[in-house]
Amino acid sequence: MSSNNPKGKTGKILLLIVLVILLVGAGVFVGLNWNTWFGEDTPQGGGLTTDENAEDWTGEQDVYEGEKNTDTIDIPGYGSITLKADSAEQSVNLYNPEQNTCYFRMTLLLSDGTQLWQSGLIEPGKGIYDITLEQTLVTGTYEDAVLKYECFAMDDAQTPLNGSEIKLTLNVIN
CATH class of the missing domain: 1.20.5 (Single alpha-helices involved in coiled-coils or other helix-helix interfaces)
Known part of the structure; x- marks a missing residue:
């Protein structure tokens, strides 16, 4: 049944x-x-390392004498950067202000998004004076290029923080 x-x-x-x-x-x-x-024990920021080319920044900058404010990030602005034509090796003056309490990673981009250069992590008070471009540029004026700042906490997790993109002109000369 x-x-x-x-x-x-x-x-x-x-x-x-x-x-x-x-x-x-x-x-x-x-x-x-x-x-x-x-x-792998990869921090949230991607396991980024400090840039081996960063050195104590010796250029002119406003000297901040107050307390470090962990709630703000000072981002240097640039109206233009001058580069050498037809050369990958360039001299620049890029830095992370001493009063910051975070790492910077800087990326230089053309207006169409083409990446020319990217740093490792730059500690506060450190600067970059020499860079190698991923491609050379011919003589000319490159409007609306971007210097992108990505900011990361100075802890094991390298937590991403607010960043900024500064539009500038690249003056490429002989």
Whole structure:
């Protein structure tokens, strides 16, 4: 004698639905924690390292004599930067002001988004004087270039902070 018990079928379907929900939930949980459990010890900021070319900044800058304010980030502005034509090796004067309490990573971009250069992390009070461009530029004026500042907390997590993009002109001369 065969019996078609509707309660048995409903119970099996309900059990299957609950099992699927549990499996999906477990998959999401494992996915969110995978790097913590099995990944490399990569900080949130991508495991960035300090820039080996950064040195004590000796250029002219306003000397701040008050307390460091961890709620603000001072970003230097530039109206223009002068570069040598047809040369990857360039002399610049870029820095992270001493009063900041965060790292900078600076990126120089053309107006179309082409990356010319990117630093490692620059500590407060350090500057970059020599850079190597990813491509050379011909003589000319490059309007609306961008010096992008990405800021990161000075902790193990290198938590990203607010940044800025400064529009400037690249004057490329012989």
